Amino acid sequence: MKKDIHPDYHEITVQLTDGSTYKTRSTWGKEGDTLVLDIDPSTHPAWTGGSARLVDSAGRVAKFQKRFGNFGLKT
Secondary structure: OOOOOOOOOOOEEEOOOOOEEEEEEOOOOOOOOEEEEEOOOOOOHHOOOOOOOOOOOOOOHHHHHHHOOOOOOOO
């Protein structure tokens, strides 16, 4: 194995959205850093079975549907 080409592999703490933590080894950050997650298996719809919400603060979805809603449809 070549020397000095691999990243440093060290222990970090991962903090989930509910505040619980666990230790793991990673190349992220530095030894002892804490990785705070915004999305994890307890909150993401892919794991919880919930439905994802589409945030449309500027009306972009409505604008898209108005412009391309009938695209490819024969009347």
